[in-house]
Amino acid sequence: MRRARTRLDAAARPRASLSADAACRSPSRVVAHTQREYNAMLIGVFQLLQAKRDEIETGRRYVEGAHGLLGRPHRARSAPSAASSPLD
Secondary structure (H helix, E strand, O other): OHHHHHHHHHHHHHHHOOOHHHHHHHHHHHHHHHHHHHHOOOOOHHHHHHHHHHHHHHHHHHHHHHHHHHHHHHHHOOOOOHHHOOOO
């Protein structure tokens, strides 16, 4: 069981270790460039919406990766339940 968890942790680290700049700035640049092309009437609204959708998806994957790595310790330190109260 520990080996499986260690492998999962090791697999999650590279995803979460991506910096916010690397993961989120590039799609923002793509959206800005696509917006300029849309403003110049070189592309349609659907291409602009697809670029924005891709930017949001990249941000979502970054947050999920960071949460997967950082969220585990919080679950391990959960507060004791009311049923295990020493006052009973």
